[in-house]
Amino acid sequence: MSLHTDSGPTVIAPAPRQRHAAPGSGRRFRSWLDLKAVPYLLISPYFLLFAVFGLFPLAFTFWYSLYDYDLTGSEKWVALGNYAELLSDSQFWTAVVNTLAMFVIATVPQLLLALMLANALNKRFRGQLFVRMGVLLPLVTSVVAVAVVFTQLYGRDWGMVNWILSWFGVDPIDWKAERLPSWLAIATMVDWRWTGYNAIIFLAGMQTIPRDLYEAAAIDGASRRRQFWQITVPMLRPTMIFVVLNSTIGGLTLFAEPIMFYGGRIEGGSNNQFQTVAMFIVQKGFNEFEYGYASGAAWLLFLMILIGSLINFLLIRRIGGRK
Amino acid sequence: MTTLTVRQNRRKRTSRNGGSGSSMWDATLLTKVMLGFTIILSAFPIYWMIIIASRTNSDAVDTPPPLLPGGNLGENIRRVLADEDAQFITGLVNSAIVASTVTVSVVIISTMAGFAFARLHFKGHKILLLAILMTMMVPLQQMGIVPLYRLMVELEWTGQLQAVILPYLLNAFGVFLMTQYTEQAVPAELVEAARVDGASTLRIWWNIVLPAVRPGMAVLGINTFMLIWNDFMWPLIVLAGNPTVQVAIRNLNAQHSTDYVMIFTGTTLSVIPLILVFILFGRQIIGGLMEGAVKA
Numbered sequence: 001m002s003l004h005t006d007s008g009p010t011v012i013a014p015a016p017r018q019r020h021a022a023p024g025s026g027r028r029f030r031s032w033l034d035l036k037a038v039p040y041l042l043i044s045p046y047f048l049l050f051a052v053f054g055l056f057p058l059a060f061t062f063w064y065s066l067y068d069y070d071l072t073g074s075e076k077w078v079a080l081g082n083y084a085e086l087l088s089d090s091q092f093w094t095a096v097v098n099t100l101a102m103f104v105i106a107t108v109p110q111l112l113l114a115l116m117l118a119n120a121l122n123k124r125f126r127g128q129l130f131v132r133m134g135v136l137l138p139l140v141t142s143v144v145a146v147a148v149v150f151t152q153l154y155g156r157d158w159g160m161v162n163w164i165l166s167w168f169g170v171d172p173i174d175w176k177a178e179r180l181p182s183w184l185a186i187a188t189m190v191d192w193r194w195t196g197y198n199a200i201i202f203l204a205g206m207q208t209i210p211r212d213l214y215e216a217a218a219i220d221g222a223s224r225r226r227q228f229w230q231i232t233v234p235m236l237r238p239t240m241i242f243v244v245l246n247s248t249i250g251g252l253t254l255f256a257e258p259i260m261f262y263g264g265r266i267e268g269g270s271n272n273q274f275q276t277v278a279m280f281i282v283q284k285g286f287n288e289f290e291y292g293y294a295s296g297a298a299w300l301l302f303l304m305i306l307i308g309s310l311i312n313f314l315l316i317r318r319i320g321g322r323k
Numbered sequence: 324m325t326t327l328t329v330r331q332n333r334r335k336r337t338s339r340n341g342g343s344g345s346s347m348w349d350a351t352l353l354t355k356v357m358l359g360f361t362i363i364l365s366a367f368p369i370y371w372m373i374i375i376a377s378r379t380n381s382d383a384v385d386t387p388p389p390l391l392p393g394g395n396l397g398e399n400i401r402r403v404l405a406d407e408d409a410q411f412i413t414g415l416v417n418s419a420i421v422a423s424t425v426t427v428s429v430v431i432i433s434t435m436a437g438f439a440f441a442r443l444h445f446k447g448h449k450i451l452l453l454a455i456l457m458t459m460m461v462p463l464q465q466m467g468i469v470p471l472y473r474l475m476v477e478l479e480w481t482g483q484l485q486a487v488i489l490p491y492l493l494n495a496f497g498v499f500l501m502t503q504y505t506e507q508a509v510p511a512e513l514v515e516a517a518r519v520d521g522a523s524t525l526r527i528w529w530n531i532v533l534p535a536v537r538p539g540m541a542v543l544g545i546n547t548f549m550l551i552w553n554d555f556m557w558p559l560i561v562l563a564g565n566p567t568v569q570v571a572i573r574n575l576n577a578q579h580s581t582d583y584v585m586i587f588t589g590t591t592l593s594v595i596p597l598i599l600v601f602i603l604f605g606r607q608i609i610g611g612l613m614e615g616a617v618k619a
Contacts, residue, residue: 034524038523039439039443039524042435042438042439042443043451046432046455046493046498047451053463053467053471053492054461054463054493057469057474058461058463060470061466061470064470117357117358120350123348123349123350123354124349125354129609131358133602133605134361134365134366135361135362135365136608137365137366137369138365138369139549140549140597140598140600141369141598142552142553142569142593142594143555144555144569144593145372145572145590148572152587158383158385158388163386163387192364197612201613203613204612218347245460249460253464253465255556256555259573263577264573264577278465282468282560285468285469285472291473295469298465298466299466305462
């Protein structure tokens with residue numbers, strides 16, 4: 001509640017009453033209109049947009065996915081043919097594996113780091129606002145900017161990362177050439193941008209935990225570490241669900257970082273070694289004009305997100321320790 | 324998840340009174356070192372970006388790398404702005420137009436709907452709110468991209484700003500946030516009292532709700548602006564030849580892939596407006612984030 005709720009709303013002047021003594025039925029109609037119709041008027045802009053830019057594209061994505069389009073724009077009904085083809089398309093599976101791998105490599109350390117960071121931010125020290133802003137600074141930079149800078153840092157010949165690694169006798173790594181190095185590089189871009197954000201969200205959750213709980217635990221002789229795992233983590237469950245679902249959606253729709261890592265191109269490396277499903281959709285749909293195929297892939301991506309969210313939701317519920 | 328909110332808020336209040344005076348909450352030296360290290364890590368890539376943007380291409384590939392800014396920033400900026408392929412100025416102007424139009428509209432639309440959901444009674448209230456919560460889970464941007472693109476082609480809007488502005492106006496998070504905020508900031512009794520005084524619903528919205536939820540509007544506005552300014556996928560697809568600033572950076576990157584200095588200068592120019600906003604409104608942004616998190 002850091003935002004002020006104390007600035008009381010201004011009291012309005014009483015409306016001029018019955019200036020023209022309107023006939024009773026007219027007034028009743030107007031009041032009916034005001035009570036029954038105006039609420040719908042207020043929500044109508046949102047739902048109009050929802051229909052045009054939410055429901056319509058979703059429904060049509062499914063419709064398109066049942067057709068085969070070619071470059072000339074002619075269409076042919078193929079029923080679930082696109083889905084069958086996708087499931088035996090090795091490029092699609094490469095993209096699925098890449099997406100899942102980068103998601104796991106990025107998210108697991110990120111959430112652990114964010115938890116530790118939030119725990120530190122929850123302590124008492126001077127310059128709190130400055131420190132929080134410092135932690136959140138990466139969020140302000142655009143994904144494209146992050147990717148540009150990190151791609152240069154991960155350069156094979158003059159990149160700073162290889163230069164630092166060379167102090168430890170590591171030979172220069174060609175970060176883009178193979179799967180694991182490119183996944184690691186992209187995962188660090190994601191983590192740099194989002195760890196601070198998630199830490200601030202965790203911090204918000206931590207501040208809702210009553211401090212007496214910790215003090216009671218301390219009196220009982222529970223160590224700091226034990227307090228963290230037995231009080232903080234279980235009490236943070238609702239916040240964790242929010243963070244993890246957010247990360248799942250963001251991670252599985254990863255797009256800009258891998259594109260910029262390959263100089264702005266959509267293929268994700270010479271062998272698609274870091275192409276994600278979102279990139280696959282755009283490549284098929286907008287470079288090769290396979291609208292139906294791309295739409296099918298979009299629905300499969302949605303399915304991945306649903307399953308991923310469900311698994312993560314169940315996982316977090318278990319971490320909370322309650323059966 | 325909304326019921327949790329209430330419980331948490333209550334908890335928060337009691338925790339303030341709780342004995343937080345004990346020294347177990349003081350940051351240890353280790354904690355301070357860790358925080359300092361985090362800040363350095365956070366700031367370094369941005370600092371590095373500015374260093375390269377102010378130097379020459381031969382400096383950029385030096386070992387050891389340069390760690391202090393050079394004197395070429397003005398010259399580099401001139402080169403970026405003059406580059407015809409990247410259309411950088413167009414990108415900056417387009418992004419400013421798109422982000423501000425979307426921000427103002429989303430804030431208005433969300434405040435209206437938020438008031439209705441928080442304080443008005445109408446049929447279908449619950450199910451419609453649920454529909455909004457569900458759309459927050461759907462990555463519409465990736466899901467609906469093909470039909471949306473074809474719609475824009477039909478309307479002959481490709482390459483025009485309305486093609487990015489209109490789809491962005493759909494913002495479920497905004498409605499959700501403003502619903503929560505209105506519930507907290509506008510007491511139901513106040514709305515009822517104004518009704519008894521004969522104020523119409525729209526008048527209540529304008530005279531009571533809007534002044535009360537202004538801080539929430541500010542938070543939503545800043546968040547929306549950053550989100551739109553930084554978006555990449557949809558403008559890349561639909562705005563061929565008329566880029567936003569992020570697409571302009573991508574163009575610089577694709578056309579001058581070895582000219583680091585130029586790419587970094589463009590990137591710096593795209594980030595500076597947001598860093599300024601962040602420095603000015605950091606307190607509100609952080610407050611809004613933390614508030615939104617506990618409520619979700």
